[in-house]
Amino acid sequence: xPDEYESKVGELRARRKKNLAMGGEEKIxxxxxxxxxxxxERIDLLFDAGTFVELGLLxxxxxxxxxxxxxxxxxxxxxxxxxxxxxIAYDFTVMAGSMGAVGEQFKAARVRELALRYxxxxxxxxxxxxxxxxxxxxxxxxxxxxxxxEQVYMSGVIPxxxxxxxxxxxxxxxxxxxxxxxxxxxxxxxxxxxGARLVKAATGEDVNDHDMGGSQVHCYESxxxxxxxxxxxxxxxxxxxxxxxxxxxxxxxxPFEDIGDPADRLVAGLEKIVPVNQRAAYDVRKxxxxxxxxxxxxxxxxxxAKNIVIGFARAGGHSVGVVANQPMQKGGALDSDSADxxxxxxxxxxxxxxxxxxxxxxxxxxxxxxxEKEGIIRHGAKMLYATSEATVPKVTVIMRKAYGxxxxxxxxxxxxxxxxxxxxxAEISVMGPEGAVNIIFNKQVEASENPxxxxxxxIETIRAQINPYLAAGWAMIDDVIDPAETxxxxxxxxxxxxxxxxxxxxxxxxxIPV
Amino acid sequence: MTEVKAxxxxxxxxxxxxxxxxxxxxxxxxxxxxxKMEIPVTAPRAGTVREVRVKEGEVVKEGQVLVxxx
Numbered sequence: 001x002p003d004e005y006e007s008k009v010g011e012l013r014a015r016r017k018k019n020l021a022m023g024g025e026e027k028i029x030x031x032x033x034x035x036x037x038x039x040x041e042r043i044d045l046l047f048d049a050g051t052f053v054e055l056g057l058l059x060x061x062x063x064x065x066x067x068x069x070x071x072x073x074x075x076x077x078x079x080x081x082x083x084x085x086x087x088i089a090y091d092f093t094v095m096a097g098s099m100g101a102v103g104e105q106f107k108a109a110r111v112r113e114l115a116l117r118y119x120x121x122x123x124x125x126x127x128x129x130x131x132x133x134x135x136x137x138x139x140x141x142x143x144x145x146x147x148x149x150e151q152v153y154m155s156g157v158i159p160x161x162x163x164x165x166x167x168x169x170x171x172x173x174x175x176x177x178x179x180x181x182x183x184x185x186x187x188x189x190x191x192x193x194x195g196a197r198l199v200k201a202a203t204g205e206d207v208n209d210h211d212m213g214g215s216q217v218h219c220y221e222s223x224x225x226x227x228x229x230x231x232x233x234x235x236x237x238x239x240x241x242x243x244x245x246x247x248x249x250x251x252x253x254x255p256f257e258d259i260g261d262p263a264d265r266l267v268a269g270l271e272k273i274v275p276v277n278q279r280a281a282y283d284v285r286k287x288x289x290x291x292x293x294x295x296x297x298x299x300x301x302x303x304x305a306k307n308i309v310i311g312f313a314r315a316g317g318h319s320v321g322v323v324a325n326q327p328m329q330k331g332g333a334l335d336s337d338s339a340d341x342x343x344x345x346x347x348x349x350x351x352x353x354x355x356x357x358x359x360x361x362x363x364x365x366x367x368x369x370x371x372e373k374e375g376i377i378r379h380g381a382k383m384l385y386a387t388s389e390a391t392v393p394k395v396t397v398i399m400r401k402a403y404g405x406x407x408x409x410x411x412x413x414x415x416x417x418x419x420x421x422x423x424x425x426a427e428i429s430v431m432g433p434e435g436a437v438n439i440i441f442n443k444q445v446e447a448s449e450n451p452x453x454x455x456x457x458x459i460e461t462i463r464a465q466i467n468p469y470l471a472a473g474w475a476m477i478d479d480v481i482d483p484a485e486t487x488x489x490x491x492x493x494x495x496x497x498x499x500x501x502x503x504x505x506x507x508x509x510x511x512i513p514v
Numbered sequence: 515m516t517e518v519k520a521x522x523x524x525x526x527x528x529x530x531x532x533x534x535x536x537x538x539x540x541x542x543x544x545x546x547x548x549x550k551m552e553i554p555v556t557a558p559r560a561g562t563v564r565e566v567r568v569k570e571g572e573v574v575k576e577g578q579v580l581v582x583x584x
Contacts, residue, residue, distance in 0.1 A: 278551075280552060281551065281552060281553065281554060327551065328554070330522050330548075330549075330553065331522075331548060331549045331550075331551025331553045332551065333522070333548070333549040335522075363549040363550055363551050364549065366549065370523065370575075370576055434550050435550065
């Protein structure tokens with residue numbers, strides 16, 4: 001009967017309308033007052049127009065009531081630059097975005113299942129008070145938590161992004177903890193293993209969520225966050241940008257995008273950026289911008305462990321991961337945090353078939369009692385591990401200093417670079433000439449009539465031996481190049497190594513020092 | 515008041531400011547020498563230099579206060 005037909009379809013329309021309205025006008029207004037967008041507005045920004053396909057719109061609170069539209073989480077897939085991406089967007093207007101039984105065990109789980117099945121990236125838009133405590137029922141907690149195991153199974157298979165757009169309290173903070181990229185909105189986002197009230201109860205410490213886990217902590221001190229952004233729109237634009245450098249999964253090459261910057265373009269202006277005086281600092285980011293495709297540089301973790309610079313760029317259209325020492329910070333010397341930062345990035349690039357470019361100017365690892373207490377040996381070992389393990393195309397450019405173990409972790413000859421070249425003023429040595437004189441010639445210097453003059457003379461003698469021509473003469477490096485040729489050398493180095501395949505002895509997995 | 519601290523162990527190579535000086539954000543306050551590198555220490559924000567707590571040649575520890583701005 002037409003009437004009954006119409007009323008059934010009408011009910012569907014009404015149910016859809018109710019859940020599309022999220023937590024209602026008042027809650028939405030409040031969300032906007034906080035400077036935040038709603039889950040659905042965020043999804044509109046994330047995906048190419050009209051491509052979002054929602055799954056689970058009709059979900060509701062597990063008690064069957066209509067008190068939690070979509071059970072507080074919007075899920076589905078859409079396209080980012082024409083490629084399929086899956087999304088789990090917590091809706092703070094519905095019960096503070098808390099993770100309910102339906103939303104978590106069925107909706108979010110469905111997205112994880114299908115993203116992995118189809119080998120497509122997954123994006124969490126996090127704005128959630130955490131587990132919905134009202135629904136916690138005693139020791140049935142025993143059956144929860146497998147989402148993190150699934151994230152681990154996804155790791156290195158599909159890119160995972162956790163965009164922090166609001167709170168992310170308690171155990172859920174492990175979602176960003178395991179993700180490949182974690183942008184954080186300044187002021188509104190936070191993450192902590194225990195929210196403020198729990199902390200007060202557990203330890204007595206009086207602290208609020210923002211002070212404990214805002215971007216000013218995680219993007220500057222802890223290194224858990226990657227890039228601090230000003231607002232939701234910038235955050236989501238950053239997610240799209242991040243994904244543009246990566247393939248949909250580890251089975252594909254990253255997208256090639258030629259913007260018409262010639263591969264053989266000579267790099268102009270390096271003489272104004274890089275001082276030949278090895279002691280003088282400069283900003284290596286200027287070097288990166290000069291070398292790679294115009295406007296292609298996308299720095300990751302720019303505000304943490306700044307003595308190493310990492311990020312994506314394009315070289316003649318090829319997506320590359322750049323690892324560069326930063327002489328402007330701590331003289332470019334490596335320490336525990338910078339080694340961790342580089343190691344994790346190198347492994348991400350290797351997992352997703354992104355070529356690596358090392359721009360080397362490193363006076364070595366920091367030495368002394370402080371860094372030994374931090375365990376710099378095991379942290380530095382992570383970078384050795386990651387660089388050794390990486391089988392993507394690797395190009396090493398020794399710009400200036402290549403001292404000690406710094407030379408090794410920045411993909412020195414022993415770490416199987418596909419191309420390794422040096423600039424004419426490069427210095428390659430077990431240590432700087434000053435240190436070498438102090439150790440090797442200490443007695444000779446002290447016994448001489450004019451110790452300072454003797455020391456200076458010995459330093460110059462050693463300096464003459466550590467220029468790149470001895471290494472090039474032994475063919476230990478492939479070439480010494482005019483810095484202006486660097487771009488061409490990087491592009492040809494990557495193209496020469498395309499299709500590279502390295503087989504190593506079978507093992508279950510290695511044992512990276514953590 | 516902002517304390518500008520040493521980011522790593524080193525010696526003070528050059529002091530480039532003095533109490534009472536007005537400085538802008540990113541202006542060089544002093545240069546440390548460590549790992550055979552000259553490491554500039556810059557003002558985290560604009561302000562007036564209240565104290566310079568170190569002398570040239572002095573060895574400083576990580577976290578030691580070098581300059582106080584207000």
